[in-house]
Amino acid sequence: MKKVLIVDDEKIIRYFIKNLLEPHFEILEAENQKTCKEVLQANKIDIVILDLKLPDNDSIFELLNYIVKKFPKIKTLILSGIYDENISKEALSLGAKGYLLKTDAEQQLVNILKNMQLPQEIEIKSEGFKMEIGGKTNSIFIPEAPEYQRIYELALKTLSAGLNILIEGETGTGKGFLAQYLHKKLCADAPIITLNCGAI
Template sequence: MTNTVLFVDDDEDLRRASAQTLSLAGYEVQVTEGGAAAMREVHGGFDGVIVSDIRMPGMDGVELLRQVVAHDPDMPVILISGHIDVPTAMGALRTGAYDVLEKPYSTEQLIAAVERALERRRLIVENRQLRQAAPADDAEPLIGHSPAIVQLRRTIAQIAPIGVDVLIQGETGTGKGLVAEMLHRASRRRGPLMAIDCGAMPAGLVEAELFGNVADAVPGSRMPRTGRLEQGNRGTIFLDDIDALGDSTQLAIQRVLERREVTPVGAIAGRSVDLRVISASSVDLETLAKSGRFRLSLFYRLNSVILRLPPLRERREDIAPLFRRFVLQAAVRLGVSPPKLEARTFRHLEKHDWPGNVRELMRFSENFVLGLSDHDLDADARPGPPDLKGRLDAFEAELIEEALSEAAGDVTRACAALGVPRKTFYYRLQKLGIDLAKFRN
């Protein structure tokens, strides 16, 4: 998070006094004596808030404002002047100034204006980072840099065009449906992707749903019907939760795989179909088959290629990028700005085991955008058996809070007492969730 202020004024005494005021308030301060020097800092990568006098020799504050807005219209600029009139102030605000302060301004006025501007800048930077973290399109929706996910993407790219049948195994919420969609999109098949939830079909009508039926073959239905498998002709069939099928239906599916032929209920002859079959299970299908709870012969027909999706707890390095992507998606969908990302949010992401995997993380991200995630975050704060890292963090937080208390919130004195650089100190404050304001009050 940015915490830097660039103070621009040709008055050396005012520069020094204002820099000291802002530094004591906990900000990183850079100073320049004119607009041209300030623009060199901006072009050099400065990312914070600019406070500038209006009347200066050479490039004045208004021209500096115009050039900053042209470079980055979201960079807050606060203008100050001892001789400002209403038209000048209104013109500066229309040009893009964040605020205008009239000299002599109080310390509280300056700090309050800077804090508001920095908060706006932090939100803008976070939004940019969220958008950069999200892919520009859905060409690569399987997000993550963990070795397992990188290898999974490679395997999908290799097997998708071949047309081989695939068995996807992974816990609930790991993205089996997403992988099936990726395989279908990258294939050469021109038919539809027909997704079938095997555990949700009406009892007693499973075979009619899958294979269709001829007229009068199913009680209560006098009309013939085309089954879901035949509807997917020349496309891809995705059988989700295939382990939920009964033994007789498993046998019928096996025949489809062997013959590429569908026989509707009540029909004498089968109908040829051009299908690629992707099946999925949230349990280990081989173990299920060897224990007699799933047809072993069908398992061997399904497992031409097996893709195993790792649970989220086994690829923790992917959790934060996924969270940022989901937060941005939820914010765009709901028409709101993404909330500020706090240290306690990342602590929850790190500590939680995510038994619902990516689906649970998506739910948490949406609740976070809606402001409904406090219960989850508060639950994380409840004391549990402390591990070594937790004990070290608690000890470090105690030392920092003690130093801040003795220094009455003065960051410079606290850093000197602890012997740490200011940048490191602010990073640890954010990481440990320490509120600097309560020590200043």
């Protein structure tokens, strides 16, 4: 069975991608650059799904460059919360095999993995998540767990009433998912600005 390494500092993203790919692949995880390198050294990895913006990266393409140079046989897919044409082009020119948006990862993964001629029949299911659809650019996965549903409903009602919301929580608890959900529900035509304060 081929091995996939998911590299993202958000636990909920790793959980989501892991659910999509099992049982077709053996899944390994890393939350930062240091752990990623350790996993790569200790295992024969076939595919890396990589978030470029990790807290211990000195530069956005540092880890991608490392993987491409040290492990040229590994196929690396970039995972991003927002689409940036310049970053996408640069990543592909450096050796990445694809650029995935977190909000549209399910279908993109199916297409890319089939093009890689990996498992011939790939049926990807996002158990634990459901998809709110509003066109390709307005699709987002939200957790189905009752606790998350209550939080999403309360946040949407609060924001709909004209009040401001401050989303707090530990890394990997889904703050970004909630922010994108609220944005797409109430102001999808306006821009959303994402800033990783921990990386500043």
